[in-house]
Amino acid sequence: MYKIVIDSCGELPEELKQDGHYETVSLELEVDGCRIRDDSTFDQSDFLRRVRESLKGPKSSCPSPEQYMDAYEGEADHVYAVTLSGGLSGSYNSAVLGKNLYEEEHGDTKKIYVFNSKSASIGETLIGMKIQEFEEAGCGFEEVVEKVEEYIKSMNTYFVLETLETLRKNGRLSNLKAFIANSLNIKPVMGSTKEGLICQLGQARGMNKALERMVKDMISKTKDCENRILAISHCNCPERAKAVKEKIEKIAKFKKIIIINTAGVSSMYANDGGVIMAV
Incomplete structure (x- = not known):
């Protein structure tokens, strides 16, 4: 067994x-002193509301x-x-x-x-x-x-965020960089290094172009697609995840593509509207 x-x-x-x-x-997650267990009781909409209203941003343990x-x-x-x-x-x-x-x-x-x-x-x-x-x-x-x-x-992991506010509040991004990105509607395309750290792969103006860039980067680095499962998770944006799946299916054939909504910790990282992809 x-x-x-x-x-x-x-x-x-x-x-x-x-x-x-x-x-x-x-x-466990924490937003302004409220501790939230990342289990079957996790309420994504309530959590995202708390994150939007928080000046400090969420933390995890x-x-x-x-x-x-x-x-x-x-x-x-x-x-x-x-x-x-x-x-x-x-x-x-x-x-x-x-x-x-x-x-x-x-x-x-x-x-x-x-x-x-x-x-x-x-x-x-x-x-x-x-x-x-x-x-x-x-x-x-x-x-x-x-x-x-x-x-x-x-494996490779990719993600595009709708907003950089959580990263800014957590001190992972400067106020100036977040302000410029948000003001110019610049969406960074992020990924994982082989050591498991986060890196920026590129950027684009607007979410749709950023998602297209993410898909393009993924296809260029993925070999033997027909024998691999690709997974997409989204934070409160099922139609956006479905659109990414359809973009991929037009240019590559995978063994299977699965879509799932983010749970607690991933919702904290991705924030409202974020899309994560792994293959």
């Missing part, structure tokens, strides 16, 4: 929630090692954890510490491996799906780990 533990930045489609092999470990340790419990003898990029969050380190604590208490009763997704949101989801694919194909634990680590190296 196997289990896939994924932190709550990784959005799970309904069929994976009901699958029985997945367990989510929740991060990663799960404790004890939360991960509890998630490793159960009958599964193969346990795989998938976390937010270690360069963006303490979730990876917490999951590793939870693994060490579990093994100190229980010995080597099961095999546990923690994947640093070097991504976020639906990038984590794709990694969970790839773990399941190899497990269901009968691969051994070490083979699954090796194959999935190779898959992570081949």
Whole structure:
């Protein structure tokens, strides 16, 4: 038996929630002293309202090692954890510490491996799906780990934000740069580095042109499209995500394209109207 533990930045489609092999470990969000758990109780519209009204902006806190340790419990003898990029969050380190604590208490009763997704949101989801694919194909634990680590190296994550206000409020962007971008309707096209950090790939004036640029960059870097699953997550903009999917389908054929609404942590990063893409 196997289990896939994924932190709550990784959005799970309904069929994976009901699958029985997945367990989510929740991060917490905070906006002006209001603490919000990123689980099934998360109210996106209320959260986005609080973010708009906040002068300081939202913050997040990663799960404790004890939360991960509890998630490793159960009958599964193969346990795989998938976390937010270690360069963006303490979730990876917490999951590793939870693994060490579990093994100190229980010995080597099961095999546990923690994947640093070097991504976020639906990038984590794709990694969970790839773990399941190899497990269901009968691969051994070490083979699954090796194959999935190779898959992570081949992945790329992209995103375009409607507004830079949350980044400005969090101190990740200067007031001047945010003001200029917002005034001129400039939308940066962002992506992940191979180390799992955020980088700017380009920019365009207006959301539609920025999304076109994001799709163009993704297609140019993605090989063997017909054998890959592409995932799109959106923050409160389903029609925009659908339009991105249609743009992609006109120029490339993927094995499958999935669309999902962002949960708590991804809503904090993407903000209202943001689109994230991973492949």
